[in-house]
Amino acid sequence: MKNNHNHLGAIPKVGIRPVIDARLGGIRESLEQTTMAMAQRVADFLSANLKNYNGTNVECVIADTTIGRVPEAQKCEEKFLREGVGLSITVTSCWCYGTETIDMNPTRPKAIWGFNGTERPGAVYLAAALAGHAQKGVPAFSIYGKEVQDSDDENIPEDVQKLLLKFTKAGLAVAMMNGKSYLSIGSVSMGIAGSIISEDFFQNYLGMRNEYVDMSEVNRRLQHNIFDPEEFKKALKWTKEHCEEGKNYNAKDLQKSRERMDEEWETVVKMTLISRDLMIGNPKLAALGFGEEALGHGAIAAGFQGQRQWNDYMPNGDFMEAILNSSFDWSGIRPPYMMATENDSLNGISMLFGYLLTNQAQMFSDVRTFWSPTSIERVTGHKLQGKAANGIIHLINSGSSTLDGTGQQEKNGKPAMKPYWEISEQEAEKCLEATDWPPAMYEYFGGGGYSSHFVTKGEMPVTMCRINVVKGLGPVMQIVEGWTVALPEEVHKTLDERTNPTWPTTWFAPKLNNDQAFKDVYSVMNNWGANHGAFSYGHFGDEIITLCSMLRIPVNMHNVEPERIFRPKDWASFGMDQEAADYRACENYGPIY
Numbered sequence: 001m002k003n004n005h006n007h008l009g010a011i012p013k014v015g016i017r018p019v020i021d022a023r024l025g026g027i028r029e030s031l032e033q034t035t036m037a038m039a040q041r042v043a044d045f046l047s048a049n050l051k052n053y054n055g056t057n058v059e060c061v062i063a064d065t066t067i068g069r070v071p072e073a074q075k076c077e078e079k080f081l082r083e084g085v086g087l088s089i090t091v092t093s094c095w096c097y098g099t100e101t102i103d104m105n106p107t108r109p110k111a112i113w114g115f116n117g118t119e120r121p122g123a124v125y126l127a128a129a130l131a132g133h134a135q136k137g138v139p140a141f142s143i144y145g146k147e148v149q150d151s152d153d154e155n156i157p158e159d160v161q162k163l164l165l166k167f168t169k170a171g172l173a174v175a176m177m178n179g180k181s182y183l184s185i186g187s188v189s190m191g192i193a194g195s196i197i198s199e200d201f202f203q204n205y206l207g208m209r210n211e212y213v214d215m216s217e218v219n220r221r222l223q224h225n226i227f228d229p230e231e232f233k234k235a236l237k238w239t240k241e242h243c244e245e246g247k248n249y250n251a252k253d254l255q256k257s258r259e260r261m262d263e264e265w266e267t268v269v270k271m272t273l274i275s276r277d278l279m280i281g282n283p284k285l286a287a288l289g290f291g292e293e294a295l296g297h298g299a300i301a302a303g304f305q306g307q308r309q310w311n312d313y314m315p316n317g318d319f320m321e322a323i324l325n326s327s328f329d330w331s332g333i334r335p336p337y338m339m340a341t342e343n344d345s346l347n348g349i350s351m352l353f354g355y356l357l358t359n360q361a362q363m364f365s366d367v368r369t370f371w372s373p374t375s376i377e378r379v380t381g382h383k384l385q386g387k388a389a390n391g392i393i394h395l396i397n398s399g400s401s402t403l404d405g406t407g408q409q410e411k412n413g414k415p416a417m418k419p420y421w422e423i424s425e426q427e428a429e430k431c432l433e434a435t436d437w438p439p440a441m442y443e444y445f446g447g448g449g450y451s452s453h454f455v456t457k458g459e460m461p462v463t464m465c466r467i468n469v470v471k472g473l474g475p476v477m478q479i480v481e482g483w484t485v486a487l488p489e490e491v492h493k494t495l496d497e498r499t500n501p502t503w504p505t506t507w508f509a510p511k512l513n514n515d516q517a518f519k520d521v522y523s524v525m526n527n528w529g530a531n532h533g534a535f536s537y538g539h540f541g542d543e544i545i546t547l548c549s550m551l552r553i554p555v556n557m558h559n560v561e562p563e564r565i566f567r568p569k570d571w572a573s574f575g576m577d578q579e580a581a582d583y584r585a586c587e588n589y590g591p592i593y
Helices: 027-049 070-083 122-136 158-177 199-206 216-223 229-242 258-280 283-287 318-324 345-358 373-380 425-433 489-496 521-527 541-551 569-574 578-589
Strands: 013-018 060-062 085-092 110-114 141-143 181-185 209-213 299-304 338-341 363-371 392-396 409-411 414-416 461-470 474-485 505-510 532-537 555-557
Touching (some): 013 158, 027 085, 027 158, 085 122, 085 158, 110 122, 110 158, 122 569, 141 158, 158 345, 158 541, 181 258, 181 345, 199 209, 199 345, 199 474, 216 258, 229 258, 258 299, 258 318, 299 345, 318 338, 338 345, 345 461, 345 532, 373 489, 392 521, 409 425, 474 541, 489 505, 505 521, 555 578
Parallel strands (some): 013 060, 013 085, 085 110, 110 141, 181 209, 181 299, 299 338, 474 555
Antiparallel strands (some): 363 392, 363 532, 392 505, 409 414
């Protein structure tokens, strides 16, 4: 069963702006049909190749007329505001009046595709319009095909297609975040700086609200049964059938009675319902007499503090976080919810970036340990080979590891993580079967609970990212593409049991190059800016870079090949070193909101 949730509210649309040479008396009339057809081709291409987070096709809105002068640009803007357009793509195959026809909305991501043909100078308009954007301080992306096309060529070249998709994915992510909330359930966890909420970051860079509830609100809802009792029965039954309790690693004298452990299962299931309801609301609560609670907080992402004020006496949030972050539960296969463990809002937003770009569930992990080939051979006698030959990083965390991260889903017969609408019932079942739930280690979690435990399958391409905030500089992004690694079972067990054996593990081999931070695996680990990272399936670091440029967040570390990087044309005005130019451009323009 698949659920077509729309829990994040209205989905933004892509605006297509067909611009044209305004000169009447033969020129404009001869170009009307060609220009509108170009706009329609772009709209059809995007709608056929991109989906929103809930599996629906991306929707495009085309201006009612071609745009040759300011009044037509204004009418287009009125339509875009009315229709909920979140980003715009201007298209033309001819010369047009530059600053009279550009999209001047300061917070809307925008791109221009200037047709590379010689009959009419669409590329000349592209250059003139982009110069206007730079001069006015409204950055725009340049899309220009490498090969010259004939004027009657109705194909969208492959290189143009790639840029259209990259721009649109990132632009939709910007628009999806605008106006939504990040919900902090609790406050600062164990001094982790990411759980110190930076409202300036959320409001100025993401256009998001910050919402807060104390963890006592979760306790209140537990004590007063403020959740759907019918859904709880269904959820508990599903949990008992699909979530196998794992090995209890606690000392015998610390272990709890079966009755107490069963109570903890009931509590963690209730916590899952309550946290979801806090994020997005639940109309069922209104029928139970809880009208205010039924509203939720309009949260596109959230974090649960847990440690230590909650976990010292109540079951931890591990089950709740893992299930919410997965693409399936007792309601069937559905979109994941972004829930950060330890209320690490910066990792939660990193998860959100990955989710909005890929529509896939996201893993939350500690970037725990660098294992060199020498260290592994010393401890296990095993010699690393293949992608792991230069060493691996142990990614492991008790909480927000989505069960999609088991790697039990497949693409072309290989392990993968997929958008929820592509996941089969059998794949969801395999993810659950690959996971057990050991009782929490009571030395960490005095209140008990259950942690997900699995090992990620190897050979998955993945991208890990993390936003950090630096005083005086602001937010910066770091990105590393690489692969998951499968170790022989005994080798994995030996390494895994040196840390907490009740948590999910991913062995990660970064992609290396000659850059200082990527010259070896040790350097990747040594340059990582925090204790957490978020990752998902695929190499999409280039898409994160495009998104960050829209939000004016500089990228301080990445291993994406230069030819894949796509930023606004204005960035070329800030110097020939791509990354230094990125910093200068982001500082010059400042946060988008």
